[in-house]
Amino acid sequence: MNQPKSIFSLPVLQQWMQLVITHPDGVEEGIHSSEAQAQLAIHSDALETVIPRSEQLTSLERLQVYGNAYYARLIDCLGVEFPALKEALGEETFSGFVFTFLQSYPSTSYTLDDLGRNFPQFLEETRPADIDQSWPDFLIDLARLERTYAEVFDGPGMETEPGLDVAELASIPSEDWNRLCLKPAPCLRLLELSHPVHLYATAVKKEEQPSLPTPEKTWLVVFRSEYVVRRRAVEETQFRLLQALVDGQPLGRALESTFPKESESTSELQETLRDWFTFWAKWRFFAGYRLDEL
Known part of the structure; x- marks a missing residue:
């Protein structure tokens, strides 16, 4: 009983x-x-x-x-x-958003690190359909960026790893590029945004009084070095190549999908790729590579 x-x-x-x-x-x-x-x-x-x-x-x-x-x-x-999002909304409105969010996504984890994981998704789900499109897009972009900062800061990094050896990579003949896959660093994130929200977030961090940015397509790389979260805006072409490589495409296929066929062998492109890979290696965007069997 x-x-x-x-x-x-x-x-x-x-x-x-x-x-x-x-x-x-x-x-x-x-x-x-x-x-x-x-x-x-x-x-x-x-x-x-x-x-x-x-x-x-x-x-x-x-x-x-x-x-x-x-x-x-x-x-x-x-x-x-989300300090920049709080600044953009104002404290009272931000608190109202968060309270409503917590009704839909209550805390279920022992750690507060997970609390805001679904906040950008919540803003997307509840975006109003009858107001200026750029305002909710700006808020969602800002939330995505700040959540990405938090995840990169709290997650694993490359501080104790050697990273990609550019000289070793350059020694691989081009005929093997179709089976050459790069291993992305665990702290690497790629964000395609409708606003340059990274500039707004930086201004808030510096305790400035930023104005809301006008819509502008922005491609952002977020990474971590020596336990400091960093971000870099890049052109779309570099972003697309990084995206293809992070998604697991072999280097040869990634280059074919990113650049027109006629430009692949030009000296200008080769110099551009050399600069990109040198920068990626310096900041440890990739942890290494593998050669797959065809």
């Missing part, structure tokens, strides 16, 4: 309180939710049997303090992760 759960069991109380104070519709709705009732079958009018009232606050009000503090803490955390 199953024994009823005791309110004096600490694990039961902890689980019940978590369900109550994190309920999206507030503490009182949380108390009456099926999940909380499964832990402790208690109603708000009998709350004092679990949470004693104080001289100034009722039991319900005391729980609401914790509920408000819980969401305030999460809003503060996302404000740290």
